[in-house]
Amino acid sequence: MFAPMLTLGAYQAALYIHQRSGSLLLQPVIVTLLLVIAALWLLQIDYDQYRQAANPIALLLGPATVALAVPLYLQRHRIGQLLWPIMLTLLFGGALIIFLTLLLAWLFGAEWVTLMSLAPKSVTMPIAMLLSEQIGGNPALTAALVMLTGVVGTVMAPSLLRLAGVDSPVARGFTLGMNAHAIGTAYAVQEGGESAAFAALAMSLMGVFTALVLPWVM
Amino acid sequence: MALQVLGSIISFLILPWLPGPIIGMLLLVIGLVLLGGVPDSLERTAAVLLKYLPLLLVVPASGIVLSHQQLAQDALPIAGALVGSLLVAIPVCGRLLQWLVRRQEAR
Numbered sequence: 487m488f489a490p491m492l493t494l495g496a497y498q499a500a501l502y503i504h505q506r507s508g509s510l511l512l513q514p515v516i517v518t519l520l521l522v523i524a525a526l527w528l529l530q531i532d533y534d535q536y537r538q539a540a541n542p543i544a545l546l547l548g549p550a551t552v553a554l555a556v557p558l559y560l561q562r563h564r565i566g567q568l569l570w571p572i573m574l575t576l577l578f579g580g581a582l583i584i585f586l587t588l589l590l591a592w593l594f595g596a597e598w599v600t601l602m603s604l605a606p607k608s609v610t611m612p613i614a615m616l617l618s619e620q621i622g623g624n625p626a627l628t629a630a631l632v633m634l635t636g637v638v639g640t641v642m643a644p645s646l647l648r649l650a651g652v653d654s655p656v657a658r659g660f661t662l663g664m665n666a667h668a669i670g671t672a673y674a675v676q677e678g679g680e681s682a683a684f685a686a687l688a689m690s691l692m693g694v695f696t697a698l699v700l701p702w703v704m
Numbered sequence: 705m706a707l708q709v710l711g712s713i714i715s716f717l718i719l720p721w722l723p724g725p726i727i728g729m730l731l732l733v734i735g736l737v738l739l740g741g742v743p744d745s746l747e748r749t750a751a752v753l754l755k756y757l758p759l760l761l762v763v764p765a766s767g768i769v770l771s772h773q774q775l776a777q778d779a780l781p782i783a784g785a786l787v788g789s790l791l792v793a794i795p796v797c798g799r800l801l802q803w804l805v806r807r808q809e810a811r
Contacts, residue, residue: 493759493762493763494759496762497759497762514758514759515758515761515762515765518759518762519762519766522762522766523766523768523769526766526769527769533766533767533769533770536763536766537763537767540763541763543759543760543762543763544760544764546756546760547725547761547763547764548725548728549753550756550760551725551726552725552729552732553732553750553753553754554729555728555731555733555735555736556736556742556746556747556750556751557754558729558733559732559733559736559737559742562737567808568805568808570804570808571801571804571805571808572801574800574804575797575800575801575804578800579793579801582792582793582796582797583793586785586788586789586792586793587785587786587789588785590784590785590788590789591781591782591784591785592781594780594781594784594785595780595781596781596785597778600777600778600781600782604781604782604785604786607785607786608793610726613726624774626771626774627774629767629771630768630770630771630774630775631786633765633767633768634775634782634786635786635790636761636765638786638787638790639794642787642791642794643790643794646790646791646795646798647794647798649795650794650795652795652798652799654801654805654806656801656802656805657797657798657801657802657805658798660797660798660801661794661797661798661801664797665790665793665794666790668757668761669758669761669765672757672761675754675755675757676758682754690726690729690730693726
């Protein structure tokens with residue numbers, strides 16, 4: 487009973503902090519996550535135990551992902567109209583993300599296994615773990631890196647997008663979904679229906695794109 | 705009704721290649737196109753689920769704690785690659801798509 491209460495309590499606290507501060511850095515997902523990790527660490531709770539106890543919450547994640555179909559459906563005409571811009575951004579942006587990740591990690595002297603575990607970092611977790619295994623990475627490390635990417639990307643995205651002058655909901659949502667998968671999409675959902683639909687679309691397309699490209703390049 | 709729709713979609717999730725929820729999402733889009741609209745009950749259920757999406761992600765995400773040793777081992781390259789690629793890719797993707805969308809709409 488404790489784990490769900492801890493998670494929900496942390497979420498309530500995060501929402502409160504978010505409303506009071508209005509700061510972009512203190513997004514509810516990230517604050518909740520930090521509070522939960524801090525509590526697990528302070529109270530010396532084993533993650534596996536927490537995970538099992540919090541399972542009722544985690545079980546809803548599948549249906550919630552499926553529920554993204556509703557904004558996608560409502561925006562279907564807009565998506566159809568913008569098919570070419572979307573595909574070009576996916577091809578160019580997707581290749582850029584993978585290339586930069588590998589190049590920078592290599593320049594900083596990462597080991598091969600780390601390199602291969604980093605490659606699928608912007609992809610939603612289940613696909614990323616399969617890919618990591620396929621190209622010789624460490625799936626557990628990839629899972630952590632994917633989560634980290636989602637969190638860091640979601641923290642960085644709002645200010646970067648503002649600095650770059652990106653105000654179209656289509657471009658904001660798509661960028662969030664491409665770079666920060668589910669966590670970015672969760673943030674895009676708060677921005678509105680159009681942003682949510684393009685984030686969900688980007689998350690799915692980026693998964694498929696990386697799954698096709700990565701094993702072929704490596 | 706909404707739960708039924710969701711339930712039948714979850715049962716599809718056993719397909720092995722892409723992750724189940726993504727297949728479920730695609731199937732539901734196809735289902736809605738065939739249906740020609742979003743049933744009221746489904747729309748309400750989806751709105752509630754999406755509202756709490758950030759909360760739901762916290763449980764798997766806190767699994768980061770399991771890998772802190774591996775992360776610490778290669779901390780510099782990981783931090784460099786992660787922050788560096790996001791720093792470049794986020795503005796580039798955003799600008800590119802916004803520019804392409806506006807160009808198409810101007811025509």
